[in-house]
Amino acid sequence: MDLFFTSITESLRMCLDPWLLFLIFLSVIWGNIGGALPGVGASLTVAVILPFTYAMTAEQAIACLVAANCACSYGNSIPAILIGVPGTSSAVLTAVDGYALHKQGKSGLALGVQFYAAILGQFLSNFFFFATVVPLAQLTYILLSPEMFALYFLGISAVIGITGDNIVKGLMAAAFGFAITMAGRDPVSAVTRYSYFIEITRGLEVTPVIIGLLAVSELFRQTRQSFNWGGAGQKISAKFPPWKTLWGMTPKVLLGCGIGAVVGAIPGLGGAQAAFISYTQAKMWSKHPELFGHGSIEGIAANESAQNASQAGEMVPTFGLGIPGSNTMVLLFAALIMHGFYPGPMLITQAPQLFYSAGAGLWATTFMLALMGWPLCMILYKIVTLDRTAIIVGALGLCMLGVWTINGSTFDVFVMLFFGVIGYFMMRYGYPVAAASITIVLGRGFEAYLRRGLVITDGSWWAFLSRPWTALILSISIALLIYGTIGTIRLARKAAEIKKQRVADHLTKISG
Amino acid sequence: MTEDVNTTKSDTDEETKLESEEDSRNFAIRLTLDKRIDLAITVVIVLFGVFLIFEARDIRAGLIPDPITSRGMPYLTGIFCIIGGIILGVMRLMSWSVLPGNLVPGEGHEDEEGHSVSWVRTFSIVATTWISVWLLKSLGYLLATPFFMIVTVWLMGTRNWKKLILFPVLYTLATWFVFSQPLQFILPLGFLTPFFRSLGLTP
Numbered sequence: 001m002d003l004f005f006t007s008i009t010e011s012l013r014m015c016l017d018p019w020l021l022f023l024i025f026l027s028v029i030w031g032n033i034g035g036a037l038p039g040v041g042a043s044l045t046v047a048v049i050l051p052f053t054y055a056m057t058a059e060q061a062i063a064c065l066v067a068a069n070c071a072c073s074y075g076n077s078i079p080a081i082l083i084g085v086p087g088t089s090s091a092v093l094t095a096v097d098g099y100a101l102h103k104q105g106k107s108g109l110a111l112g113v114q115f116y117a118a119i120l121g122q123f124l125s126n127f128f129f130f131a132t133v134v135p136l137a138q139l140t141y142i143l144l145s146p147e148m149f150a151l152y153f154l155g156i157s158a159v160i161g162i163t164g165d166n167i168v169k170g171l172m173a174a175a176f177g178f179a180i181t182m183a184g185r186d187p188v189s190a191v192t193r194y195s196y197f198i199e200i201t202r203g204l205e206v207t208p209v210i211i212g213l214l215a216v217s218e219l220f221r222q223t224r225q226s227f228n229w230g231g232a233g234q235k236i237s238a239k240f241p242p243w244k245t246l247w248g249m250t251p252k253v254l255l256g257c258g259i260g261a262v263v264g265a266i267p268g269l270g271g272a273q274a275a276f277i278s279y280t281q282a283k284m285w286s287k288h289p290e291l292f293g294h295g296s297i298e299g300i301a302a303n304e305s306a307q308n309a310s311q312a313g314e315m316v317p318t319f320g321l322g323i324p325g326s327n328t329m330v331l332l333f334a335a336l337i338m339h340g341f342y343p344g345p346m347l348i349t350q351a352p353q354l355f356y357s358a359g360a361g362l363w364a365t366t367f368m369l370a371l372m373g374w375p376l377c378m379i380l381y382k383i384v385t386l387d388r389t390a391i392i393v394g395a396l397g398l399c400m401l402g403v404w405t406i407n408g409s410t411f412d413v414f415v416m417l418f419f420g421v422i423g424y425f426m427m428r429y430g431y432p433v434a435a436a437s438i439t440i441v442l443g444r445g446f447e448a449y450l451r452r453g454l455v456i457t458d459g460s461w462w463a464f465l466s467r468p469w470t471a472l473i474l475s476i477s478i479a480l481l482i483y484g485t486i487g488t489i490r491l492a493r494k495a496a497e498i499k500k501q502r503v504a505d506h507l508t509k510i511s512g
Numbered sequence: 513m514t515e516d517v518n519t520t521k522s523d524t525d526e527e528t529k530l531e532s533e534e535d536s537r538n539f540a541i542r543l544t545l546d547k548r549i550d551l552a553i554t555v556v557i558v559l560f561g562v563f564l565i566f567e568a569r570d571i572r573a574g575l576i577p578d579p580i581t582s583r584g585m586p587y588l589t590g591i592f593c594i595i596g597g598i599i600l601g602v603m604r605l606m607s608w609s610v611l612p613g614n615l616v617p618g619e620g621h622e623d624e625e626g627h628s629v630s631w632v633r634t635f636s637i638v639a640t641t642w643i644s645v646w647l648l649k650s651l652g653y654l655l656a657t658p659f660f661m662i663v664t665v666w667l668m669g670t671r672n673w674k675k676l677i678l679f680p681v682l683y684t685l686a687t688w689f690v691f692s693q694p695l696q697f698i699l700p701l702g703f704l705t706p707f708f709r710s711l712g713l714t715p
Binding site for chain 1: 545553560567571572576577579581585586589596599600603611612618619627629630633634638641642644645649657660661667668669670675679683691695697698699
């Protein structure tokens with residue numbers, strides 16, 4: 001309990017640093033802009049400011065990246081409500097109900113509920129973050145190589161949840177990520193593998209590969225089309241709703257916050273899934289389910305609290321277990337590696353200031369959004385009218401510049417662009433880049449702990465797998481894997497049936 | 513912003529044909545994935561797996577005696593890729609004749625409806641980025657970056673001179689200033705290095 005309160009007070013104490021607060025403020029502004037711009041997304045938002053964090057201390061870098069990620073979840077709902085276009089997939093259901101309310105002339109009500117749910121969801125989930133990470137970090141003292149391997153297996157098994165309709169393609173993307181980690185020196189024997197260029201004798205730098213796969217690929221994909229969002233030119237006025245109305249949404253917000261924090265903490269799941277689950281639960285328990293999809297403020301409250309709470313949730317496995325909970329956490333890992341820290345369960349015990357700075361990022365973002373979230377709505381509405389070409393080209397330039405500043409090496413930039421092209425094809429043809437990114441980050445550790453663990457147990461697989469904590473974590477992983485596989489197969493079958501029906505209709509039309 | 517006209521003839525002809533027919537507006541299905549390229553990717557995956565295994569034979573075992581050795585994961589990943597690639601290839605071939613033409617329902621990120629698509633533009637931009645990085649050390653950041661941005665903005669269909677010239681120049685100057693002065697990164701200046709050194713703006 002002492003550690004829980006110490007963590008909170010230390011992170012709040014870090015918020016008293018004016019320079020850190022200023023950096024977080026800039027990150028919050030950028031995070032909101034990135035979230036509001038359709039097509040940009042959380043990964044690109046964080047990837048663009050990653051190069052700026054190289055000049056900061058590790059604590060400042062973590063706080064800024066966390067702040068940008070959390071602010072993105074707030075900003076994505078503004079265009080969802082005012083234009084009907086969600087900034088990211090987590091705000092899709094907010095777009096449905098929010099835009100309906102906007103068309104009924106109730107923009108202020110929708111925005112007010114969104115503001116209340118988002119801020120309260122973030123605030124309460126921050127406590128969840130500290131309450132879960134601190135006990136998890138205590139467990140690291142009992143974790144040897146076999147247990148660490150099991151944790152990495154848990155992280156990698158989350159890949160099955162993001163494979164999409166085609167599991168085999170998802171697994172191929174993950175295998176590709178593994179293959180990338182094999183370039184350079186073997187993590188156990190230091191034997192050189194697949195080193196065709198002198199620059200990769202020590203292995204490929206993680207940051208250029210990740211930015212290439214997650215950010216540059218998306219930017220390349222967006223250059224396929226050329227357009228801007230219309231319908232955002234007219235003036236909008238919105239009045240803040242009565243507090244009594246917002247207070248009435250509190251049960252839905254609390255439900256959404258709980259769901260968001262827990263779902264976000266499961267590797268492979270994120271804001272979109274949390275928002276959907278929260279929305280459907282809210283509809284199930286609502287006195288007016290018929291309003292959902294047609295302008296339900298309960299739906300907006302549930303969606304927003306869940307997607308905002310999931311940001312703190314996904315940081316739980318990241319800091320507690322060393323398993324990235326989402327694409328943006330993978331980028332956070334890249335930032336930690338750049339600052340000389342290796343992400344893992346030992347991180348909190350070895351460098352607790354990084355944990356406190358992540359908490360500082362969460363608190364400061366929540367307080368800043370509470371103060372300026374409402375006036376920001378109208379500004380973000382205008383942001384959507386920015387020239388999309390300028391944003392894409394500017395973001396591409398920043399990615400190249402940022403990667404160059406890592407080592408002053410054009411090889412790194414070429415690596416980033418190469419993986420950007422690979423990622424482009426992966427995205428176009430259904431191979432999830434997220435799966436590849438997760439295995440790139442976890443792959444070396446997975447192999448290293450497996451082989452070192454077998455050395456500890458003198459090569460005995462039974463002794464390796466029958467260790468109590470190893471067996472427990474592996475059992476959970478396998479259960480999640482089976483559950484995820486069944487769920488994915490069911491969804492894929494449903495999608496295949498729908499596709500088959502549509503193909504049949506299409507064939508009937510063209511032949512008839 | 514001008515409409516882009518550099519579209520892939522064969523693919524977009526098929527898409528346009530579908531979308532221009534009045535009945536096609538009732539279709540919920542969009543045929544955007546070229547099955548030939550999808551099959552080619554599965555072949556690449558199989559070959560990649562073969563490559564991993566073939567090259568793994570030359571990896572030394574290492575001094576630390578673990579049962580897996582340095583070759584274990586490469587072999588496993590290679591076999592996984594070969595099996596996965598074959599499964600994907602067989603799945604694609606089995607559904608080859610279901611739909612006429614080369615396009616099938618998309619499986620990845622779909623393009624947004626109602627706006628023209630151009631893979632030629634995308635790969636022109638990719639080539640531009642590669643060239644600009646290649647020129648970075650010789651021309652320097654202050655010349656290579658505006659080149660990259662002007663060409664890319666032009667390829668995206670912009671013809672407005674403010675966006676075509678002013679935006680790249682201002683962007684380059686702003687980013688150079690922010691990164692080299694307060695953030696203290698040394699950006700390459702190419703043949704302009706002695707000039708900027710004499711001004712004290714670079715070490």
